Amino acid sequence: KAGVTQTPRYLIKTRGQQVTLSCSPISGHRSVSWYQQTPGQGLQFLFEYFSETQRNKGNFPGRFSGRQFSNSRSEMNVSTLELGDSALYLCASSSPEGGNIQYFGAGTRLSVL
Amino acid sequence: GQNIDQPTEMTATEGAIVQINCTYQTSGFNGLFWYQQHAGEAPTFLSYNVLDGLEEKGRFSSFLSRSKGYSYLLLKELQMKDSASYLCATDNYGQNFVFGPGTRLSVLP
Numbered sequence: 001k002a003g004v005t006q007t008p009r010y011l012i013k014t015r016g017q018q019v020t021l022s023c024s025p026i027s028g029h030r031s032v033s034w035y036q037q038t039p040g041q042g043l044q045f046l047f048e049y050f051s052e053t054q055r056n057k058g059n060f061p062g063r064f065s066g067r068q069f070s071n072s073r074s075e076m077n078v079s080t081l082e083l084g085d086s087a088l089y090l091c092a093s094s095s096p097e098g099g100n101i102q103y104f105g106a107g108t109r110l111s112v113l
Numbered sequence: 114g115q116n117i118d119q120p121t122e123m124t125a126t127e128g129a130i131v132q133i134n135c136t137y138q139t140s141g142f143n144g145l146f147w148y149q150q151h152a153g154e155a156p157t158f159l160s161y162n163v164l165d166g167l168e169e170k171g172r173f174s175s176f177l178s179r180s181k182g183y184s185y186l187l188l189k190e191l192q193m194k195d196s197a198s199y200l201c202a203t204d205n206y207g208q209n210f211v212f213g214p215g216t217r218l219s220v221l222p
Contacts, residue, residue: 042214043156043215045209090155100204104155106155
């Protein structure tokens with residue numbers, strides 16, 4: 001079974017631009033969660049989708065948004081990028097049948113210049 | 114809400130046993146999870162506990178006491194490759210994880 005796939009692996013953007021990150025979950029997993037990881041803040045929860053519905057949202061500004069498609073693939077969008085958005089963005093998928101264990105993709109490393 | 118604490122750093126010797134503690138204050142969760150993360154890589158799942166007690170998986174074991182708000186990860190027969198960060202996390206009834214700050218473990222020869 002293929003793991004969680006995130007694209008792209010690396011991104012360099014400038015302040016004010018927007019960016020879209022993609023995540024393909026493990027086949028059969030309908031829950032996709034997004035996290036931001038920085039050295040100072042650790043792993044911070046952004047949002048979680050299940051069957052195309054956002055079930056939970058973390059404490060991030062509205063510039064961070066996401067969606068999930070009918071095939072469970074998910075995208076995350078960040079608009080009006082700020083320097084502080086530079087981070088590793090991780091996607092994880094899970095299923096209730098699998099004990100809700102979250103399996104992570106390799107991440108997208110975003111650098112905002 | 115959920116607040117999770119872990120020691121920032123630990124050091125141990127190859128072949129030894131190390132216990133990494135995790136304390137939490139949470140309004141509720143289904144399970145408590147442990148992940149390993151090597152520098153520059155994604156977290157990988159190690160172990161989890163739903164019920165109180167010890168769960169053993171090879172060299173790794175995890176313990177949970179809900180009444181004490183406490184968990185630990187036990188690593189036996191330490192190897193150099195075990196040098197990594199170890200993250201404790203609780204799930205929000207299966208919806209999202211809340212992670213602790215992580216414990217950076219250094220294994221010395």
